[in-house]
Amino acid sequence: MVYNSNGALREAVHEIHDYIRENLYFNRSDLALKGKGYNSALLLSLMTGLRKGKALIIGEPGLGKTTSAEYVCCLLYRMPLGTIWGSEVAGHPEQTEEKIIGRPDLGRLNLGEEVVVWSHFAMLPVKIVDEINRLPETKQSMILDGVDRGNWEYLNDAIINREYCLFATANYQDRGTNTIIAPLVDRFDLMVESKHPGANLAYMIGSRGPATSTLRDEELEGEFHKTLAERSPYEVRMEKLELLCERFGEMIRRTAQVRSLSRTERETIRNQMDQIHFDLDSNAFLRMVISELSFCHRFGQKRSHETCEEGCHFTGYVCNGIRNCISNRFPTSVRSMAQAIAWFMGDQAVGIEHLKAVLPYTLAHRLQWKEEVVAQREKEPRNDPLPIHMAKECVRDMHRRYMEQAPQVKNALAVACQVAQGASMEPVQGDHPLFWEIRRDLGEEVLEP
Amino acid sequence: MKNPFEDFGSLSVERKELPLERIVRAREEVMERMVHGYLKLVEEEVKDLVWLVEHSRVVKAYSAAVKSIRELHYDSDDIEEFCAELDSSNRIPYMISGPAGIYLSALVNHAQEDRIVLPLKDYQRAFHFVGYRLPDGKTLILQGDVGDFVGAGLSGGRLVVEGSVGNWCGAGMLKGEIQVMENSGQNTGEWMRGGEIHVEGRIRSVGKTLFGGRIFQRGKLVMPQETDPDV
Numbered sequence: 174m175v176y177n178s179n180g181a182l183r184e185a186v187h188e189i190h191d192y193i194r195e196n197l198y199f200n201r202s203d204l205a206l207k208g209k210g211y212n213s214a215l216l217l218s219l220m221t222g223l224r225k226g227k228a229l230i231i232g233e234p235g236l237g238k239t240t241s242a243e244y245v246c247c248l249l250y251r252m253p254l255g256t257i258w259g260s261e262v263a264g265h266p267e268q269t270e271e272k273i274i275g276r277p278d279l280g281r282l283n284l285g286e287e288v289v290v291w292s293h294f295a296m297l298p299v300k301i302v303d304e305i306n307r308l309p310e311t312k313q314s315m316i317l318d319g320v321d322r323g324n325w326e327y328l329n330d331a332i333i334n335r336e337y338c339l340f341a342t343a344n345y346q347d348r349g350t351n352t353i354i355a356p357l358v359d360r361f362d363l364m365v366e367s368k369h370p371g372a373n374l375a376y377m378i379g380s381r382g383p384a385t386s387t388l389r390d391e392e393l394e395g396e397f398h399k400t401l402a403e404r405s406p407y408e409v410r411m412e413k414l415e416l417l418c419e420r421f422g423e424m425i426r427r428t429a430q431v432r433s434l435s436r437t438e439r440e441t442i443r444n445q446m447d448q449i450h451f452d453l454d455s456n457a458f459l460r461m462v463i464s465e466l467s468f469c470h471r472f473g474q475k476r477s478h479e480t481c482e483e484g485c486h487f488t489g490y491v492c493n494g495i496r497n498c499i500s501n502r503f504p505t506s507v508r509s510m511a512q513a514i515a516w517f518m519g520d521q522a523v524g525i526e527h528l529k530a531v532l533p534y535t536l537a538h539r540l541q542w543k544e545e546v547v548a549q550r551e552k553e554p555r556n557d558p559l560p561i562h563m564a565k566e567c568v569r570d571m572h573r574r575y576m577e578q579a580p581q582v583k584n585a586l587a588v589a590c591q592v593a594q595g596a597s598m599e600p601v602q603g604d605h606p607l608f609w610e611i612r613r614d615l616g617e618e619v620l621e622p
Numbered sequence: 623m624k625n626p627f628e629d630f631g632s633l634s635v636e637r638k639e640l641p642l643e644r645i646v647r648a649r650e651e652v653m654e655r656m657v658h659g660y661l662k663l664v665e666e667e668v669k670d671l672v673w674l675v676e677h678s679r680v681v682k683a684y685s686a687a688v689k690s691i692r693e694l695h696y697d698s699d700d701i702e703e704f705c706a707e708l709d710s711s712n713r714i715p716y717m718i719s720g721p722a723g724i725y726l727s728a729l730v731n732h733a734q735e736d737r738i739v740l741p742l743k744d745y746q747r748a749f750h751f752v753g754y755r756l757p758d759g760k761t762l763i764l765q766g767d768v769g770d771f772v773g774a775g776l777s778g779g780r781l782v783v784e785g786s787v788g789n790w791c792g793a794g795m796l797k798g799e800i801q802v803m804e805n806s807g808q809n810t811g812e813w814m815r816g817g818e819i820h821v822e823g824r825i826r827s828v829g830k831t832l833f834g835g836r837i838f839q840r841g842k843l844v845m846p847q848e849t850d851p852d853v
Contacts, residue, residue: 456629580636587635590627598635614626 182442183519185432189248190219192431197244197385198237199374200367203556206518206530214367217534218242218340220513222249222299223442226506227320227339227360229305229353229538231558232367234344239303241367242340246299247388248425251418251433254385255394257301260293264304268312274319275327289330293401295319296410298336305341306350313353316341317360332407336436342367345558355477355497355541362506363531364538366558387429393421446512452522457582458575459507459528461607465491465571466499466540468606474498477541490606491567497541506535529572537564578605585611649703652696656704659690660725667721677794680774683721684754687728698738701729709745719769723751730762731755731779742766743785750788753781756798770807773800776817789826792819795835811837811845 194200194215202210214230214237221228222245230238243257262273274295278288294300300320305313316339319325323334341361344350358364369375400413415436422433434442451459468490469475471482475498487493510531511523520527537560547559555562575582585601589611592598600612625631667683708722726749730738736759742749743766750769753762758778770788773781776795783800789807792800797816805823812829819837828837828845837845 451629453630453633583630583633584636586627586630587633590625590629590631590633591635593625593627594631611627 180519182434182438182445183517185434185438186219186223186442186517188432189245189434190215192429193219193241193244193248196387196429198241199378200237200370201374203368204530206514206526213534214238214241214365215245216514216517217363217365217510217531218245219249220510220517221340221362222246222338223439224362224446224509224513225336225338225443226362226509227317228341229358229361229364230340230342230367231345231364232342233369236367236369238342238367239301239340242301242342244388246301246338246340248431248433249439250299251422251425251435252297252299253390253394253397253421254388255391256293256297256397257299259394259398260297260299261301261303262294262316264302264307266307266309268308270312270315270327273312273316274325275330277328287328287330288404289327291325291327291332291407295325295332296334296401296407298334298338300337300339302339302341304344304350306343306346306353308351310351310354310357313351313357317357321360335411336439358538359500359502361538362502363510363534364560365534366561368556388425390421390424393417393424442516446509446516449512449515449520450522451508451511452524453583454525454579455511455523455528457579457586458525458572459504460586461575461582461605462532462568462571463499463504464605464607464610466495466503466536468492468610470606470609487606491571492606494546494567495540495542497539499536499539503535503539507531510535525572525575529568532568533561533564536568537561540564540567574605578603582607589615649700652694652700653703653707655694656691656696656700656729657707659687659694660704660708660722662690663687663725664718664721680720680724680751680754683724684728687721687725688732691728691732696729696733698733698735698740701726701733701738702740704729705740705742705745705749708749709747719748719750720771723749723769723771724754726752727754727756731757731760737761737763739763739765742768748788753779753800756781758798767804773798773819776800778817786823790829792817792835793829795819811835 194212198215200212200214202212204211204213204216218228218241230242232238243254246252246257247254262268273292275289275291278290281288302316320337320339323337325332343353397414397417400410400417403410419435422435425431425433467475469492470487471485472479475492477497481493485493507528511527514527514530515523542563550563551559557565581601581603585603585608588598588601592600592615600615600617602608663683663686666686667679705726742764748767748769751771751774752764752768753773753776755775755777756762756773756779760779762779763782763784765784767785768783768787771790771793772783772787773791773795774793776792776798778798780798781800783802786804787802787806789809790812791802791806791810792814794813795817799817800819802821806821806825808827809829810825810827811819811832813831813833814829814835815833816835818835821839825839825844832845836843
């Protein structure tokens, strides 16, 4: 059954969310939207899956980082848990390209033919990397490069994923972990923590027997495996796989009374999300956020190796507290996630509330705070890990500044539009970096304040 | 290149200006009109950049000055700024002391304030004819030395000069009072018909023809008296 209308599809996604929350992933609400509480790890994983995104899920061992991603992928992509488990890449230092992407078909190689046997990880649209920070940086890079472009290359062969999402989990630093270097971590759309659910919810886990049994079917999993192991072209296998997915979808609809989504439905949802526009406030607020995270009056822009001047005029803004410049992937991630949240809430446009909800999670892993700023904040009382806590505080500050200056900022942008169209007007001046950026864009020589 | 502000094209632009900007602009407009009026006066009254002091020309220049400022709204700060413009600005290509003083007097006489103080001591040039026809009820205080014909034709006002005056101070004054804190030049009070001139310093000479009024030096009446008018 295909749900084509916006409302029916949204209902199906809400049903998936509620089913996971009530049966599979018990956790507290830590994100409020329109007065309703959601769990950030679950909600944002769901949005990542729908948006073909990349999520980094952090947390203590055994707190459901991988399992939450598995449940989300299982229901969004109609794949049995057993198939998903079989495609997961486990992070450890000995992991090889042959296990992650593909290997030569040894039988055919003996006959002098170079044929690649692709890994399930490379072929399936659902990609889960468990404990990515236990992989050496070269392997992390290999996975993220592949996921960035959607194509996987081995020997002289390549496959292209038309649809995919990535969930990578990471434990906190210990002796066995490597760092995820900044350019790699930037490729994740968001970072979220899978938290401990608290004593009372934790007590309920497992009390109703193995909840995962409804999302498994050994016979179907065998058929998935057989299809993936076929020697037919990749596209043909994917078409066959979609038929199996439909059968699995029907099965869980019968057994678990939960709807799931077909490839066409996911595509329809994405199209609907893409059509959701940003209202003027969220548009201006996002510009303001980007300007605070990239602006440097003295050096033209933020650069990781350049430090702020003592007594800089812009000391009160976020640019003064961070070392790096925000990347161009950031607005893409924010746009994608904010549209997804707006769609999920049934709103016609992305507003400030949607932005405020996603910004901390799209920023947390991308901000490199100065040591003194971290030192000031690390002992503060909080419910989130430090990077997310600091990102939330920073978004709160930027939002406060926006609310104080919203009419001036929008007016400055409106004037800038007219100036860019050739009107003879003076660009609006103001203290916030965005005003300076506007004047730069209009070709003005901006002097030291 | 694509216009990055296109999304805001539909938003109507508000030109919100700071109160200071509005004040500055209003002042600039007033100054513009004052300068324009003065230059027009010079153009009409001064031929070949020479201006001869003749009673009829003074009267005519004053009438023209009054006409040009009739609809101008200004205050003593504007007059003070105009003095500075006269002294050193590039906006005024030629400052001819006589017409400048007459124009200044017209401004003072038609200002809303009753008491006007003009700090003139830092200016390079001397202003003539300041206080011309100062009317009843007005007090003009000039800080610093001034030029000739100061307080000429005074018409009931009170003129205080905190410095010295040139020649012909109070010439033809009708009524009112001129108080000079330092010295006065030659022909002080010439043709005066009424009022008083008080000089605290030296009086180079008093006018030969006085139709009335009194001149005091350091509180002592020097005119009218039977003695030699040269002091």
